[in-house]
Amino acid sequence: MTATPVTSARSGPAKARAAAPELEGRDYEARHLLVLEGLEAVRKRPAMYIGSTDTRGLMHCLWEIIDNSVDEALGGFGRAIDVTLRADGAVTVSDQARGIPVDKEPRTGLSGVEVVFTKLHAGGKFGGGSYNATGGLHGVGSSVVNALSARLDVEVDRDGGTWAMSFRRGVPGTFDGPGPTAPFTPGGSLTKVGRVAKGRSGTRVTYWPDRQIFLADAELSLVDLQNRARQTSFLVPGLAIKVSDARSGDPATTTEEVFLHEGGIGEFCEFLAPDAAVTDVLRLQGTGSFTETVPMLDDAGHMEPTDVERELEVDVAVRWGTGYDTTVRSYVNIIATPKGGTHVAGFERGLVRSVTGALAPTRLLKTGEEVVKDDVLEGMTAVVTVRLAEPQFEGQTKEVLGTPAVSKLVTRVVEAELGAFLESRSGVAKAQARSVLEKVVNASRARVAARQQRENQRRKTALESSSLPSKLVDCRSNDERSELFIVEGDSALGTAKVARSSEFQALLPIRGKILNTQKASTGDMLKNVECASIIQVVGAGSGRTFDLDQARYGRVIFMADADSDGAHIRCLLATLFFRYMRPMVEAGRVFTAVPPLHRFELTNPKKGQDRFIYTYSDAEYQRTAAELTKRNQRFKEPQRYKGLGEMDADQLAETTMSPRHRTLRRITVDDGLIAETTFEMLMGNDVAPRKTFIIDGAYALDSAAIDV
Known part of the structure; x- marks a missing residue:
C-alpha cells in the first residue's frame, strides 16, 4: 500500500515537505542499523x-x-x-x-x-x-x-x-x-x-x-x-x-x-545476630562436584560444547536465637547475592529436611502438626557461602545465583551436617539441639494459632465485627489520637467509664495479674483469655506477624493501682508488649498512667488556689504537708487512695485520664539487648538472678516507708 500526499495551491509545497520525514520513517534498511563497537555500548x-x-x-x-x-x-x-x-x-x-x-x-x-x-x-x-x-x-x-x-x-x-x-x-x-x-x-x-x-x-x-x-x-x-x-x-x-x-x-x-x-563467617554470624543465643554458631562445611556443559575454544578457534568437572565448596555458619527475626546473608565467591539463588534454596531445603528428620523420633510434634520453612527460620541467623569456578549469575549485578547443580549439593551438605548436630548425644550439643527443636515446634504452633486468631478476629472497628471482647468499652475515633486504657479490675472500670472521653478513649478491663509471658510458650499465651483479648483489641497481630500500621489505637496506656500489685501488673503487661508487640513499644506508643496516692483538701483555699492538691509519692506527701503547715494552710485529714476504684470519676479524670492535667510515663527501649536481659532477670525461669536483684535492692529500702 502506498500513500499519496495531498497538497493545496496555498500550502502544497510546505505540506509535501512535512510529509517526507514521515515517509522516510517507514523505511527500515541495513543503513539504518547502528553498530556500537568497543565501550560505546x-x-x-x-x-x-x-x-x-x-x-x-x-x-x-x-x-x-x-x-x-x-x-x-x-x-x-x-x-x-x-x-x-x-x-x-x-x-x-x-x-x-x-x-x-x-x-x-x-x-x-x-x-x-x-x-x-x-x-x-x-x-x-x-x-x-x-x-x-x-x-x-x-x-x-x-x-x-x-x-x-x-x-x-x-x-x-x-x-x-x-x-x-x-x-x-x-x-x-x-x-x-x-x-x-x-x-x-x-x-x-x-x-x-x-x-x-x-x-x-x-x-x-x-x-x-x-x-x-x-x-x-x-x-x-x-x-x-x-x-x-x-x-x-x-x-x-x-x-x-x-x-x-x-x-x-x-x-x-x-x-x-x-x-x-x-574469625571468618562464624564471627560474621555472631556480628549479625540480633538476639540472645539458643545455640552456639554451627559451621556446616562440605564439598561436592558436578558436571557442567560449557562452550570452550578448540585448537581451531571454534566454540565446542565441553563437559567440565566443577568443584563446589560449601561453608555455612548458622545459629538460633531467642527472637523471631530471620537474618540470612548469602555469598558466592565472596560476592553478595542479596536476592538469593540456588545456594539459598538448597540451604533452606536442607534445613527443613534435617529438622523434620530429627523431630520424627521425638514426641515433640503431636498428631496432625507439621513444620514448614518459616518455623525453622524463626530466630535464625545464617551466613551461606559457596565457592566454585565460573558461577552462573542472573545479570552483571550478580544478585541471584543461577547454577542449577548448586542447590542439590548444598542441600546434601546441610542435611548431613545439621542432622548430625540435631541428633548429637554429647551434653552441650544435645541440650542445644533439643532447644532448637522445641523452638521450631513452638513456632509451628504459634503460626497455626496466630492464623486462626487472624481469621476469627480481624476487624476494622468494633461496629464491623462482634468478635471483639464484650468487656471492651470502645471509642468513636480510630485516628492517631485514640487511646486504649488497660484497666485493672471492674471497679476501676466503672469509674473510668464516667471519667473518660468517649470520643477517643477506649477501656479494656483485665482481671488481676495476667499470664507471665516471659516464662510461658507462645501457644499458652494465645490460649490465655486476658493476653488474647489484649492482642485482639490492639488489632495488629503478634510476634513476627505484628503490623504496627494495623494497630487500632494511637496509644496504649496501662492504668493500675499505685501499689505493689499494680506495679506487678504493669510489669506483666510490659512483658507482653515487649515480647509480642515490640514495634508498639519501640514506636513510643505504650505508656503507664500515674494515678495519685494522696489528696489534700484545703479548708481555706486562697483566691486562685486549687481546693484539692494531689501527691504521687510518699516523699511528695511529706513535702506538701510540711509546706501547707508552714504557710498556715488548714486542710482536712489527707485521703490515701488504696486503688483506682476509690476515686470519684471527676478525680480520676482530672488526675489520670484528662490529657490536660495527667502525667504519663512512656515505656521505651534504648538498648534492645539490655531490655531483653532485664525482662529475663525479672520475669524469666531462672530464679537465682532475680533473688540476687531483690536482696541487693532490699538493703536500699527504707523499712519505715513500707505501707503496712
Missing part, C-alpha cells in the same frame, strides 16, 4: 551493566574495582587493600597483589593492562587457570568502570618496574595535568614510569566517575563502603581493608578505618 546503555545511574550504580562501579583486588586476596595474593575517597571526586583503590599483566596479549598485540580496561569480556577469570573461584565472571568490570569514567589512571608495580596508563571515557591517551578536565591527547600505550624492588607488586586504580553518565545527586556512600569492607573482611579472614574518607580536603578531618577479622 556501555556508555549508551550503562544501566545494563551497573543496574542504574544513581548512587547504586556509582557504588557498583566501586565494587567492581574493589572485587578485582579481593579476588587476588582470595587466591592467596596480597593481604591488604586501601580504598580512598578523594577531595577531587576521585576514588583510589590499591592492593599489594600480583599486579595486572603488563606483557603483550598475543591475539590483540595490546598490553594486558589495556586489554583489561578497554575490552569487554576480557580477563583472567574465564577458566584459564589464573583464578579458581572469583567474584568476577563476565570480564567486563574494569572496562565498564573505565567507559563510565571521565578519567581513569592505572599504575602497576610488576617485574621490577612501575607501569602507568591513562584513559578518558575508555579511550587511551595522556593528560597534561591533574584531574579529569586537564587537556587530553588520544593515543598512547602502557609506559614504564619508574623502578621498584624486584619482589614488589600491586595495582593502583584511580578514577573520576563521569558526570555525563551519573545523576547529579549520585554520590559515594561512606556507610555503604564501610559495610561492604566489613563484610568482605569477614568473608576473607586475614584480609585487611582500609577505608579512608578524605573528601573534605582537610587532613585533620580525614577518617580512616581498618577492617580485619580472623
Whole structure:
C-alpha cells in the first residue's frame, strides 16, 4: 500500500515537505542499523551493566574495582587493600597483589593492562587457570568502570618496574595535568614510569566517575563502603581493608578505618545476630562436584560444547536465637547475592529436611502438626557461602545465583551436617539441639494459632465485627489520637467509664495479674483469655506477624493501682508488649498512667488556689504537708487512695485520664539487648538472678516507708 500526499495551491509545497520525514520513517534498511563497537555500548546503555545511574550504580562501579583486588586476596595474593575517597571526586583503590599483566596479549598485540580496561569480556577469570573461584565472571568490570569514567589512571608495580596508563571515557591517551578536565591527547600505550624492588607488586586504580553518565545527586556512600569492607573482611579472614574518607580536603578531618577479622563467617554470624543465643554458631562445611556443559575454544578457534568437572565448596555458619527475626546473608565467591539463588534454596531445603528428620523420633510434634520453612527460620541467623569456578549469575549485578547443580549439593551438605548436630548425644550439643527443636515446634504452633486468631478476629472497628471482647468499652475515633486504657479490675472500670472521653478513649478491663509471658510458650499465651483479648483489641497481630500500621489505637496506656500489685501488673503487661508487640513499644506508643496516692483538701483555699492538691509519692506527701503547715494552710485529714476504684470519676479524670492535667510515663527501649536481659532477670525461669536483684535492692529500702 502506498500513500499519496495531498497538497493545496496555498500550502502544497510546505505540506509535501512535512510529509517526507514521515515517509522516510517507514523505511527500515541495513543503513539504518547502528553498530556500537568497543565501550560505546556501555556508555549508551550503562544501566545494563551497573543496574542504574544513581548512587547504586556509582557504588557498583566501586565494587567492581574493589572485587578485582579481593579476588587476588582470595587466591592467596596480597593481604591488604586501601580504598580512598578523594577531595577531587576521585576514588583510589590499591592492593599489594600480583599486579595486572603488563606483557603483550598475543591475539590483540595490546598490553594486558589495556586489554583489561578497554575490552569487554576480557580477563583472567574465564577458566584459564589464573583464578579458581572469583567474584568476577563476565570480564567486563574494569572496562565498564573505565567507559563510565571521565578519567581513569592505572599504575602497576610488576617485574621490577612501575607501569602507568591513562584513559578518558575508555579511550587511551595522556593528560597534561591533574584531574579529569586537564587537556587530553588520544593515543598512547602502557609506559614504564619508574623502578621498584624486584619482589614488589600491586595495582593502583584511580578514577573520576563521569558526570555525563551519573545523576547529579549520585554520590559515594561512606556507610555503604564501610559495610561492604566489613563484610568482605569477614568473608576473607586475614584480609585487611582500609577505608579512608578524605573528601573534605582537610587532613585533620580525614577518617580512616581498618577492617580485619580472623574469625571468618562464624564471627560474621555472631556480628549479625540480633538476639540472645539458643545455640552456639554451627559451621556446616562440605564439598561436592558436578558436571557442567560449557562452550570452550578448540585448537581451531571454534566454540565446542565441553563437559567440565566443577568443584563446589560449601561453608555455612548458622545459629538460633531467642527472637523471631530471620537474618540470612548469602555469598558466592565472596560476592553478595542479596536476592538469593540456588545456594539459598538448597540451604533452606536442607534445613527443613534435617529438622523434620530429627523431630520424627521425638514426641515433640503431636498428631496432625507439621513444620514448614518459616518455623525453622524463626530466630535464625545464617551466613551461606559457596565457592566454585565460573558461577552462573542472573545479570552483571550478580544478585541471584543461577547454577542449577548448586542447590542439590548444598542441600546434601546441610542435611548431613545439621542432622548430625540435631541428633548429637554429647551434653552441650544435645541440650542445644533439643532447644532448637522445641523452638521450631513452638513456632509451628504459634503460626497455626496466630492464623486462626487472624481469621476469627480481624476487624476494622468494633461496629464491623462482634468478635471483639464484650468487656471492651470502645471509642468513636480510630485516628492517631485514640487511646486504649488497660484497666485493672471492674471497679476501676466503672469509674473510668464516667471519667473518660468517649470520643477517643477506649477501656479494656483485665482481671488481676495476667499470664507471665516471659516464662510461658507462645501457644499458652494465645490460649490465655486476658493476653488474647489484649492482642485482639490492639488489632495488629503478634510476634513476627505484628503490623504496627494495623494497630487500632494511637496509644496504649496501662492504668493500675499505685501499689505493689499494680506495679506487678504493669510489669506483666510490659512483658507482653515487649515480647509480642515490640514495634508498639519501640514506636513510643505504650505508656503507664500515674494515678495519685494522696489528696489534700484545703479548708481555706486562697483566691486562685486549687481546693484539692494531689501527691504521687510518699516523699511528695511529706513535702506538701510540711509546706501547707508552714504557710498556715488548714486542710482536712489527707485521703490515701488504696486503688483506682476509690476515686470519684471527676478525680480520676482530672488526675489520670484528662490529657490536660495527667502525667504519663512512656515505656521505651534504648538498648534492645539490655531490655531483653532485664525482662529475663525479672520475669524469666531462672530464679537465682532475680533473688540476687531483690536482696541487693532490699538493703536500699527504707523499712519505715513500707505501707503496712
